[in-house]
């Protein structure tokens with residue numbers, strides 16, 4: 124992760140995110156990290172998939188219109204956040220053949236072993252369905268300081284491939300390369316339960332069959348709910364450049380306190 128410089132602080136309004144430009148150097152770092160991780164995926168067609176990604180708006184698109192990372196490069200940052208969150212809930216192991224993998228452990232017992240390649244694919248590509256998905260428009264917003272109405276840009280949905288969400292991501296990937304069943308189920312059902320009986324039955328069954336489905340859902344929620352705000356990563360999850368000297372951080376150590384709002388107390392009888 125890298126810090127996204129907010130070049131438009133004075134126009135930022137709570138709950139009314141505007142498309143912003145990511146500082147290009149920082150986004151280049153995110154692109155490099157994304158491509159370095161994807162380079163670890165060694166399977167036929169991965170290069171074709173990367174061609175698709177580079178030609179698409181994957182590196183510039185937001186992650187949502189207004190809910191989380193509604194900024195240029197938001198989808199890229201979100202995908203890397205999900206990778207960090209997913210690795211964070213898994214335990215690193217080395218398989219007998221020497222390849223890197225991750226164990227999904229419950230109560231200290233491994234219920235699934237996920238190759239590092241699969242972790243990368245599931246996390247970085249779960250939202251590839253958001254390519255060619257967003258547009259921009261403008262609306263008039265009153266500048267309270269000048270009293271003048273000004274045109275402000277905002278993100279819209281303009282889905283040029285209206286094929287759904289998780290299944291669409293799996294479909295796009297499979298146009299170019301292959302997916303293991305574990306990867307396909309995890310990406311397909313990454314949105315989790317939604318109250319629809321058929322969907323929820325399929326999600327529940329998939330989780331039992333492939334625990335990685337729940338791991339990816341969890342990591343996705345962790346990223347959007349804990350790591351990201353409407354326009355950038357939360358302070359705790361912004362990577363800073365390496366300090367010139369240790370003393371710099373000793374003088375101003377991070378508090379490590381997440382910027383969470385405390386939940387309101389439950390109503391009696393609720």
Ligand SMILES: [Fe+2]
Nearest residue numbers: 249250288313
């Ligand atoms: Fe998604």
Ligand SMILES: [Fe+2]
Nearest residue numbers: 201249250343
């Ligand atoms: Fe996501």
